[in-house]
Amino acid sequence: MSEVYPVLASAKKDALIDNETYLNWYKQSIKDPEKFWAKHGKRIDWFKPYTKVKNTSFEGKVAIKWFEDGVTNVSYNCIDRHLKKRGDQVAIIWEGDNPYLDKKITYNELYEQVCRLANVLKKHGVKKGDRVTIYMPMIPEASYAMLACTRIGAIHSVVFGGFSPDALAGRIVDCESTFVITSDEGMRGGKPIPLKDNTDKAIDIAARHHVMVKNVLVVRRTGGKTGWAPGRDLWYHEEIASVKPECKPEKMKAEDPLFILYTSGSTGKPKGVLHTTGGYLVYASMTHQYVFDYHDGDIYWCTADVGWVTGHSYIVYGPLANGATTLMFEGVPNYPSVSRFWDVIDKHKVNIFYTAPTAIRALMSAGDEPVKKTSRKSLRILGSVGEPINPEAWEWYYQVVGDKRSPVVDTWWQTETGGILITPLPGATALKPGSATRPFFGVQPQLVDNEGDVLEGGADGNLCIIDSWPGQMRTVYGDHKRFIETYFSTYKGKYFTGDGCRRDKDGYYWITGRVDDVLNVSGHRMGTAEVESALVSHDTVSEAAVVGYPHDLKGQGIYCYVTLMAGLEGTDELRKELVTHVRKEIGPIASPDKIQFAPSLPKTRSGKIMRRILRKIAEDDFGALGDTSTLADPTVVEDMIANRQNRR
Numbered sequence: 001m002s003e004v005y006p007v008l009a010s011a012k013k014d015a016l017i018d019n020e021t022y023l024n025w026y027k028q029s030i031k032d033p034e035k036f037w038a039k040h041g042k043r044i045d046w047f048k049p050y051t052k053v054k055n056t057s058f059e060g061k062v063a064i065k066w067f068e069d070g071v072t073n074v075s076y077n078c079i080d081r082h083l084k085k086r087g088d089q090v091a092i093i094w095e096g097d098n099p100y101l102d103k104k105i106t107y108n109e110l111y112e113q114v115c116r117l118a119n120v121l122k123k124h125g126v127k128k129g130d131r132v133t134i135y136m137p138m139i140p141e142a143s144y145a146m147l148a149c150t151r152i153g154a155i156h157s158v159v160f161g162g163f164s165p166d167a168l169a170g171r172i173v174d175c176e177s178t179f180v181i182t183s184d185e186g187m188r189g190g191k192p193i194p195l196k197d198n199t200d201k202a203i204d205i206a207a208r209h210h211v212m213v214k215n216v217l218v219v220r221r222t223g224g225k226t227g228w229a230p231g232r233d234l235w236y237h238e239e240i241a242s243v244k245p246e247c248k249p250e251k252m253k254a255e256d257p258l259f260i261l262y263t264s265g266s267t268g269k270p271k272g273v274l275h276t277t278g279g280y281l282v283y284a285s286m287t288h289q290y291v292f293d294y295h296d297g298d299i300y301w302c303t304a305d306v307g308w309v310t311g312h313s314y315i316v317y318g319p320l321a322n323g324a325t326t327l328m329f330e331g332v333p334n335y336p337s338v339s340r341f342w343d344v345i346d347k348h349k350v351n352i353f354y355t356a357p358t359a360i361r362a363l364m365s366a367g368d369e370p371v372k373k374t375s376r377k378s379l380r381i382l383g384s385v386g387e388p389i390n391p392e393a394w395e396w397y398y399q400v401v402g403d404k405r406s407p408v409v410d411t412w413w414q415t416e417t418g419g420i421l422i423t424p425l426p427g428a429t430a431l432k433p434g435s436a437t438r439p440f441f442g443v444q445p446q447l448v449d450n451e452g453d454v455l456e457g458g459a460d461g462n463l464c465i466i467d468s469w470p471g472q473m474r475t476v477y478g479d480h481k482r483f484i485e486t487y488f489s490t491y492k493g494k495y496f497t498g499d500g501c502r503r504d505k506d507g508y509y510w511i512t513g514r515v516d517d518v519l520n521v522s523g524h525r526m527g528t529a530e531v532e533s534a535l536v537s538h539d540t541v542s543e544a545a546v547v548g549y550p551h552d553l554k555g556q557g558i559y560c561y562v563t564l565m566a567g568l569e570g571t572d573e574l575r576k577e578l579v580t581h582v583r584k585e586i587g588p589i590a591s592p593d594k595i596q597f598a599p600s601l602p603k604t605r606s607g608k609i610m611r612r613i614l615r616k617i618a619e620d621d622f623g624a625l626g627d628t629s630t631l632a633d634p635t636v637v638e639d640m641i642a643n644r645q646n647r648r
């Protein structure tokens with residue numbers, strides 16, 4: 001039996017949503033979605049109001065349209081509409097990697113910065129619908145860049161600064177982006193990251209694929225030395241100084257593309273998840289407000305990177321659409337010390353704190369003292385996102401970090417969903433450590449078994465969502481067929497999340513993790529196929545199979561089975577070389593944790609690799625391999641067990 005924590009009296013007081021309201025609104029949102037969203041769509045400003053609300057189908061060609069005849073602009077909603085009331089209010093608190101560096105940007109200042117940058121983009125020929133790649137550290141200019149794109153209707157594609165030149169190039173090529181915004185270097189944990197150099201390399205690679213980047217706009221962050229291509233490269237500070245501080249927001253239809261964000265799937269290259277304007281902003285802002293019970297004046301901090309969807313929806317768009325003060329942190333949790341998060345909370349009087357289980361586990365392993373020596377008395381709400389949070393980490397977060405005063409909202413969602421789908425609401429939902437609890441308004445989860453039969457009541461199965469919500473992705477950029485195949489074909493007419501999930505007798509949802517070949521390493525999503533293709537691109541590797549295994553800090557670790565070219569011997573030196581190679585191909589987040597050299601891989605007679613067996617061996621659970629009768633050569637497995645790397 002798991003512990004149940006009733007709604008805290010302190011969280012109930014002044015809460016935007018209590019349990020009765022949750023139940024009522026939820027019922028309405030399912031019974032009459034048109035009416036429900038017609039009302040809540042008005043939380044953003046529209047230049048031309050919508051008359052059509054929902055026009056969505058998960059069948060056939062799959063077409064998803066929300067508020068389709070409405071006209072609006074995202075940067076207008078995140079900035080301009082707040083100016084009268086809160087021009088002098090802080091919009092962004094920036095906390096540098098170096099604890100002595102910080103900066104506050106008011107809504108008035110944000111307006112000027114974004115307008116100037118929008119004018120720079122225009123001056124260099126960026127037009128509505130063009131793709132702009134943003135490869136930036138966590139500095140305010142990253143959010144100016146995103147908002148400037150939305151101001152002129154350009155589609156941004158933010159690429160996480162930890163990705164390699166190859167990974168960046170792939171993303172530039174896929175969406176044929178000819179304008180890149182970056183900085184000389186990034187700064188994390190006291191170490192510089194060569195973003196401009198990586199960009200230069202990526203641009204060369206992209207050129208070989210016939211995508212020519214025309215301009216690179218470079219923010220000077222560290223002053224470190226970088227290469228420079230005159231005519232192509234532009235200094236940000238010089239460019240913004242020479243343009244006007246006003247720029248009219250472009251009129252955007254609700255379904256005009258807003259951004260592309262690449263994410264990993266179970267097969268092939270990362271997919272360009274496309275989100276559009278109106279529905280996305282309505283959903284991001286509404287979830288931000290209710291999930292975090294955001295009240296005017298609250299200081300809100302999400303520790304994600306803008307390179308991930310969490311940064312898009314819950315550092316930039318949701319909070320700014322709500323006129324919030326959002327904190328943006330350049331650094332890492334353990335620099336200069338493992339008290340950094342708690343020090344920042346005290347320094348800026350943070351009320352709402354949203355982070356990932358991997359960070360919680362890492363900080364938990366450093367003990368209570370670094371937390372307890374800080375005050376944290378400003379904290380009111382704690383959030384978790386990115387992977388299942390184990391009950392031990394949840395309890396530590398709640399008891400030690402939150403001093404039992406702050407509810408923990410464990411928010412389940414995905415890049416594809418645009419915003420949070422299953423989550424507690426602080427003033428409404430009794431909590432169970434490890435459960436994401438109940439669906440947000442308008443969200444209809446369903447559990448199905450492997451045959452697609454619907455499971456009712458308490459059950460364990462595959463998690464689908466059976467009707468659309470406004471924040472849902474609309475397509476895979478440039479490949480609608482892949483969109484349909486990936487999400488709507490496994491279980492016809494339903495959006496399949498790729499996650500396994502249990503529903504308990506109280507109707508609470510417990511996400512159990514991916515059921516496809518997607519890894520979640522420290523909250524970073526990665527396809528096993530991507531790591532495999534990085535491995536086989538090394539001259540010594542003939543074949544590779546990659547699986548996840550339980551890892552105390554990372555949640556999942558990366559376990560690689562590698563078959564070498566004939567005659568080669570697997571040495572520790574080669575292991576190291578392969579790790580370096582994968583880091584270079586994808587980025588440090590994809591570093592293999594274990595490499596096992598295997599003379600061959602376990603295959604069925606038809607040649608399919610039996611991943612189930614590989615997973616079991618990686619988990620050091622080879623007592624229960626299940627049916628191995630279809631194996632072409634059973635001795636392969638014996639060898640693998642004898643040479644496994646993950647012995648307890």
Ligand code: WT7
Nearest residue numbers: 385386387388410411412413414415511514525
């Ligand atoms: C996958 C999506 C959502 C933004 C960050 C990750 C896992 C996410 C939770 C949670 C259990 C979670 C799922 C999901 N996941 N949040 N609260 N509990 N699992 O976005 O990179 O698109 O990854 O992350 O497996 O499918 P993403």
